[in-house]
Amino acid sequence: MNIEIVDIVNKINVILVEEFEVDEDVIEAGKNLKDTLDLDSLDYVDLVVIIESNFGVKLVESDFANVITFQDFYNLIERKILAKQQ
Template identity: 75%
Template sequence: MKIEEIIDKVNEILVEEFEVDAEVIEADKNLKQTLDLDSLDYVDLVVIIESNFGVKLVEADFVGMITFQDFYNIINNKIAAKNA
Protein backbone atom coordinates (compact mmCIF):
# COMPACT_ATOMS: atom_id res chain seq x y z
CA MET A 1 0.00 0.00 0.00
CA LYS A 2 1.39 3.38 -0.99
CA ILE A 3 1.58 6.31 1.44
CA GLU A 4 -0.91 8.24 -0.72
CA GLU A 5 -3.45 5.45 -0.29
CA ILE A 6 -2.86 5.45 3.47
CA ILE A 7 -3.35 9.22 3.64
CA ASP A 8 -6.57 9.04 1.61
CA LYS A 9 -7.98 6.20 3.72
CA VAL A 10 -7.05 7.80 7.07
CA ASN A 11 -8.56 11.11 5.99
CA GLU A 12 -11.70 9.33 4.81
CA ILE A 13 -12.00 7.62 8.21
CA LEU A 14 -11.57 10.91 10.04
CA VAL A 15 -14.25 12.59 7.95
CA GLU A 16 -16.76 9.72 8.05
CA GLU A 17 -16.28 8.34 11.56
CA PHE A 18 -15.31 11.45 13.51
CA GLU A 19 -17.07 14.13 11.46
CA VAL A 20 -13.85 16.07 10.92
CA ASP A 21 -14.02 18.74 8.22
CA ALA A 22 -11.77 17.51 5.40
CA GLU A 23 -10.45 21.03 4.87
CA VAL A 24 -8.75 21.12 8.30
CA ILE A 25 -6.75 17.94 7.68
CA GLU A 26 -3.28 18.99 6.55
CA ALA A 27 -0.11 16.92 6.82
CA ASP A 28 1.82 19.48 8.85
CA LYS A 29 -0.97 20.40 11.28
CA ASN A 30 -1.01 19.24 14.90
CA LEU A 31 -3.17 16.11 14.99
CA LYS A 32 -4.35 16.39 18.58
CA GLN A 33 -5.22 20.08 18.43
CA THR A 34 -6.92 19.83 15.05
CA LEU A 35 -9.05 16.79 15.84
CA ASP A 36 -9.88 17.79 19.43
CA LEU A 37 -10.70 14.16 20.25
CA ASP A 38 -11.17 12.91 23.79
CA SER A 39 -9.51 9.76 25.12
CA LEU A 40 -12.43 7.53 24.11
CA ASP A 41 -12.30 8.93 20.59
CA TYR A 42 -8.61 8.04 20.42
CA VAL A 43 -9.41 4.47 21.46
CA ASP A 44 -12.04 4.33 18.71
CA LEU A 45 -9.53 5.74 16.23
CA VAL A 46 -6.96 3.09 17.12
CA VAL A 47 -9.52 0.29 16.76
CA ILE A 48 -10.70 1.63 13.39
CA ILE A 49 -7.15 2.04 12.09
CA GLU A 50 -6.22 -1.47 13.24
CA SER A 51 -9.26 -3.01 11.57
CA ASN A 52 -8.81 -1.06 8.32
CA PHE A 53 -5.07 -1.54 7.94
CA GLY A 54 -4.46 -4.82 9.77
CA VAL A 55 -1.76 -3.37 12.02
CA LYS A 56 -1.48 -3.11 15.79
CA LEU A 57 -0.93 0.32 17.32
CA VAL A 58 0.51 0.61 20.81
CA GLU A 59 0.92 3.53 23.17
CA ALA A 60 4.61 3.91 22.30
CA ASP A 61 3.64 4.62 18.68
CA PHE A 62 1.98 7.84 19.79
CA VAL A 63 4.85 9.22 21.89
CA GLY A 64 6.55 11.21 19.14
CA MET A 65 3.45 11.73 17.03
CA ILE A 66 2.57 15.38 16.57
CA THR A 67 1.34 15.98 13.03
CA PHE A 68 -0.99 14.19 10.68
CA GLN A 69 2.10 13.25 8.65
CA ASP A 70 3.57 11.56 11.74
CA PHE A 71 0.36 9.54 12.05
CA TYR A 72 0.44 8.54 8.37
CA ASN A 73 4.11 7.55 8.72
CA ILE A 74 3.42 5.36 11.76
CA ILE A 75 0.73 3.46 9.86
CA ASN A 76 2.95 3.21 6.77
CA ASN A 77 5.87 1.88 8.84
CA LYS A 78 3.62 -0.67 10.58
CA ILE A 79 2.30 -1.92 7.23
CA ALA A 80 5.82 -2.12 5.79
CA ALA A 81 7.07 -4.07 8.83
CA LYS A 82 4.13 -6.46 8.61
CA ASN A 83 4.79 -7.11 4.93
CA ALA A 84 8.57 -7.48 5.32
Protein backbone atom coordinates in the same frame (compact mmCIF):
# COMPACT_ATOMS: atom_id res chain seq x y z
CA MET B 1 0.05 -6.24 -1.15
CA ASN B 2 1.96 -3.00 -1.54
CA ILE B 3 0.23 0.12 -0.35
CA GLU B 4 1.48 3.57 -1.25
CA ILE B 5 1.72 6.41 1.26
CA VAL B 6 -0.77 8.35 -0.87
CA ASP B 7 -3.27 5.51 -0.46
CA ILE B 8 -2.65 5.46 3.30
CA VAL B 9 -3.15 9.21 3.59
CA ASN B 10 -6.34 9.13 1.52
CA LYS B 11 -7.80 6.21 3.45
CA ILE B 12 -6.95 7.74 6.84
CA ASN B 13 -8.45 11.07 5.81
CA VAL B 14 -11.68 9.38 4.69
CA ILE B 15 -11.84 7.57 8.02
CA LEU B 16 -11.30 10.80 9.96
CA VAL B 17 -13.99 12.62 7.98
CA GLU B 18 -16.51 9.79 8.31
CA GLU B 19 -15.84 8.59 11.85
CA PHE B 20 -14.89 11.82 13.58
CA GLU B 21 -17.08 14.17 11.54
CA VAL B 22 -14.14 16.39 10.64
CA ASP B 23 -14.21 18.73 7.67
CA GLU B 24 -11.58 17.40 5.27
CA ASP B 25 -10.36 20.97 4.69
CA VAL B 26 -8.88 21.10 8.21
CA ILE B 27 -6.77 17.97 7.67
CA GLU B 28 -3.29 19.10 6.67
CA ALA B 29 -0.06 17.11 7.00
CA GLY B 30 1.68 19.67 9.21
CA LYS B 31 -1.21 20.40 11.56
CA ASN B 32 -1.42 19.06 15.10
CA LEU B 33 -3.51 15.87 15.02
CA LYS B 34 -4.89 16.05 18.55
CA ASP B 35 -5.73 19.76 18.49
CA THR B 36 -7.21 19.75 15.00
CA LEU B 37 -9.45 16.74 15.68
CA ASP B 38 -10.11 17.77 19.31
CA LEU B 39 -9.38 14.20 20.42
CA ASP B 40 -9.83 13.01 23.98
CA SER B 41 -8.60 9.67 25.34
CA LEU B 42 -11.76 7.83 24.26
CA ASP B 43 -11.43 9.24 20.76
CA TYR B 44 -7.89 7.86 20.60
CA VAL B 45 -9.18 4.42 21.54
CA ASP B 46 -11.78 4.66 18.78
CA LEU B 47 -9.14 5.83 16.34
CA VAL B 48 -6.84 2.92 17.21
CA VAL B 49 -9.61 0.36 16.79
CA ILE B 50 -10.70 1.83 13.45
CA ILE B 51 -7.14 2.04 12.10
CA GLU B 52 -6.32 -1.49 13.25
CA SER B 53 -9.40 -2.91 11.56
CA ASN B 54 -8.89 -0.97 8.33
CA PHE B 55 -5.14 -1.54 7.94
CA GLY B 56 -4.64 -4.82 9.78
CA VAL B 57 -1.94 -3.43 12.05
CA LYS B 58 -1.56 -3.39 15.82
CA LEU B 59 -1.09 -0.05 17.58
CA VAL B 60 0.03 0.43 21.17
CA GLU B 61 0.14 3.53 23.32
CA SER B 62 3.90 3.96 22.91
CA ASP B 63 3.43 4.21 19.12
CA PHE B 64 1.85 7.61 19.69
CA ALA B 65 4.77 9.03 21.71
CA ASN B 66 6.15 10.88 18.68
CA VAL B 67 2.89 11.49 16.84
CA ILE B 68 2.13 15.18 16.82
CA THR B 69 1.09 16.03 13.27
CA PHE B 70 -1.10 14.27 10.73
CA GLN B 71 2.10 13.47 8.81
CA ASP B 72 3.54 11.76 11.89
CA PHE B 73 0.39 9.65 12.06
CA TYR B 74 0.54 8.77 8.35
CA ASN B 75 4.20 7.79 8.75
CA LEU B 76 3.39 5.62 11.77
CA ILE B 77 0.73 3.69 9.87
CA GLU B 78 3.03 3.31 6.86
CA ARG B 79 5.82 1.91 9.09
CA LYS B 80 3.39 -0.53 10.71
CA ILE B 81 2.13 -1.73 7.33
CA LEU B 82 5.67 -2.14 5.97
CA ALA B 83 6.79 -4.01 9.09
CA LYS B 84 3.84 -6.38 8.75
CA GLN B 85 4.78 -7.11 5.13
CA GLN B 86 8.34 -8.12 6.09
